[in-house]
Amino acid sequence: MPIDAALALVAAMDVTPPAPCPPLPTPAQRAWQDIGFTGFIHFGPNTFTDREWGHGDEPAAVFDPTALDARQWVRVMKDAGIGGVVITAKHHDGFCNWPTALSRHSVRSSPWKEGNGDVLRELSDACREAGMRFGVYLSPWDRNNPAYGTGEAYNRYFRDQLREVLTSYGPVFEVWFDGACGEGPNGRRQQYDFPSFERTVRELQPNAVIFSDVGPDIRWVGNEQGWAGETCWSMLKVKGHGRGADNPPPTKSLTEGDEDGEAWIPAECDVSIRPGWFYHAHEDDKVKGPAQLFDLWERSVGHNANFHLNFPVDRRGLIHERDAAAARGLRALVDAAYGPGTDLARGRTTAVSQARGTHDGSKAVDGDPATSWATADGTREATIEVELDPSRAFDRVVLAEPIEHGQRVRRFRVSVPAGPGPSDNRRDWRTLAEGTTIGHRRIVRVPTTAAQCVRIEILDARACPLISHVGVHRTVPGAAGAWPPGPPPAP
Ligand code: FUL
Numbered sequence: 001m002p003i004d005a006a007l008a009l010v011a012a013m014d015v016t017p018p019a020p021c022p023p024l025p026t027p028a029q030r031a032w033q034d035i036g037f038t039g040f041i042h043f044g045p046n047t048f049t050d051r052e053w054g055h056g057d058e059p060a061a062v063f064d065p066t067a068l069d070a071r072q073w074v075r076v077m078k079d080a081g082i083g084g085v086v087i088t089a090k091h092h093d094g095f096c097n098w099p100t101a102l103s104r105h106s107v108r109s110s111p112w113k114e115g116n117g118d119v120l121r122e123l124s125d126a127c128r129e130a131g132m133r134f135g136v137y138l139s140p141w142d143r144n145n146p147a148y149g150t151g152e153a154y155n156r157y158f159r160d161q162l163r164e165v166l167t168s169y170g171p172v173f174e175v176w177f178d179g180a181c182g183e184g185p186n187g188r189r190q191q192y193d194f195p196s197f198e199r200t201v202r203e204l205q206p207n208a209v210i211f212s213d214v215g216p217d218i219r220w221v222g223n224e225q226g227w228a229g230e231t232c233w234s235m236l237k238v239k240g241h242g243r244g245a246d247n248p249p250p251t252k253s254l255t256e257g258d259e260d261g262e263a264w265i266p267a268e269c270d271v272s273i274r275p276g277w278f279y280h281a282h283e284d285d286k287v288k289g290p291a292q293l294f295d296l297w298e299r300s301v302g303h304n305a306n307f308h309l310n311f312p313v314d315r316r317g318l319i320h321e322r323d324a325a326a327a328r329g330l331r332a333l334v335d336a337a338y339g340p341g342t343d344l345a346r347g348r349t350t351a352v353s354q355a356r357g358t359h360d361g362s363k364a365v366d367g368d369p370a371t372s373w374a375t376a377d378g379t380r381e382a383t384i385e386v387e388l389d390p391s392r393a394f395d396r397v398v399l400a401e402p403i404e405h406g407q408r409v410r411r412f413r414v415s416v417p418a419g420p421g422p423s424d425n426r427r428d429w430r431t432l433a434e435g436t437t438i439g440h441r442r443i444v445r446v447p448t449t450a451a452q453c454v455r456i457e458i459l460d461a462r463a464c465p466l467i468s469h470v471g472v473h474r475t476v477p478g479a480a481g482a483w484p485p486g487p488p489p490a491p
Pocket of ligand 1 (some may be wrong): 052178
């Protein structure tokens with residue numbers, strides 16, 4: 001019996017679960033990746049001084065938003081399709097957006113609400129009301145605190161700050177550690193004790209994922225432009241990477257991951273909706289438009305990574321109307337292409353080279369991420385064909401692996417029958433795209449095509465291929481209407 005036929009026979013009778021292919025994600029990492037699209041807020045003294053990096057000597061008096069409304073931030077982000085938000089609790093200037101008991105450099109010393117305000121309270125309350133997850137960015141680099149650069153005294157201060165923000169505002173889904181390590185007020189640099197910072201997070205918020213250049217849970221993608229590599233493994237060889245300046249270029253392996261990486265550390269693609277992270281009025285006409293955001297959305301969540309989009313809150317304490325309109329435009333493009341009812345492969349007939357027990361091809365097109373088409377252990381190549389309605393053109397193919405079993409696929413090909421009509425000879429195929437990794441979600445851009453059927457060939461894999469989703473979509477670039485939407489409103 002030929003080897004293919006033998007494998008198919010073995011697979012058909014196999015009712016055992018596939019052997020895992022480590023490393024594997026933790027439940028918190030899986031939950032984080034299921035969110036897919038997260039928001040980022042940069043807000044603080046820089047908003048009022050027109051800086052990106054404050055010097056730490058700005059008087060707290062500069063912080064005075066006139067109409068702060070965290071519910072508006074959450075509304076804008078929810079409308080965009082965002083499921084969790086991370087806010088700068090403290091940026092490099094050391095100013096605390098919550099009334100910390102550990103420093104005088106905080107909202108407590110500002111005129112805002114006569115020193116009785118708490119930005120983290122307002123945002124975490126708004127998140128709870130709206131079912132949005134809440135996360136914090138706490139910069140270890142602190143250009144204000146006198147203990148910075150002195151060693152353990154500052155590390156203790158930083159851990160105590162973490163303790164405040166991680167125990168006062170309910171569940172935290174992500175803790176964001178920036179790698180920057182510049183000079184403090186006394187001209188010295190600090191040796192950060194990251195292991196103790198991470199232990200503090202684990203103790204106080206065991207379900208939170210920790211982001212940094214190198215994890216331990218989520219890694220920086222190696223650029224601040226909002227995209228991941230076409231090849232993107234969730235695994236990383238941590239050795240050889242550092243944080244901040246200790247993470248020298250090339251950062252290719254952060255962008256693409258490492259197939260033989262020992263740790264599961266998926267990538268997050270952070271980018272600002274404007275050129276700067278903080279609000280600058282002169283950037284009101286530089287807001288990324290829906291089409292550009294859609295491109296980044298596809299090249300992050302569609303490249304096995306998360307999209308982490310920053311909104312610079314303005315001096316009123318609001319997300320500017322232009323940014324809100326762009327975010328709504330992005331959502332319209334995402335919904336038009338990927339919203340309910342858009343998957344042209346859903347429920348269609350499938351044919352596969354082999355199926356493991358009841359894990360047949362239908363499980364890849366049933367719309368249920370919990371079910372998968374699976375193959376026998378030992379298999380490295382497999383094929384699925386999905387019948388399509390030839391009158392409906394498509395330009396995207398979406399693939400997904402059930403990552404709880406590890407990331408497996410190394411190489412795939414997408415093709416359609418070569419001829420135009422129903423009597424096509426299916427032995428002739430036209431390649432639409434070839435790709436490498438799949439992971440949590442892979443969006444494959446293909447030429448606009450109408451066909452009787454689409455074929456996905458898994459050409460190589462680290463272990464037997466498992467595919468939880470094959471989708472076929474059509475993007476509608478014009479869905480958001482004209483952009484930009486007219487002159488910005490007066491501030
Ligand atoms: C960087 C910081 O230096 C920027 O100011 C910004 O916060 C960005 C998200 O991370 O490393």
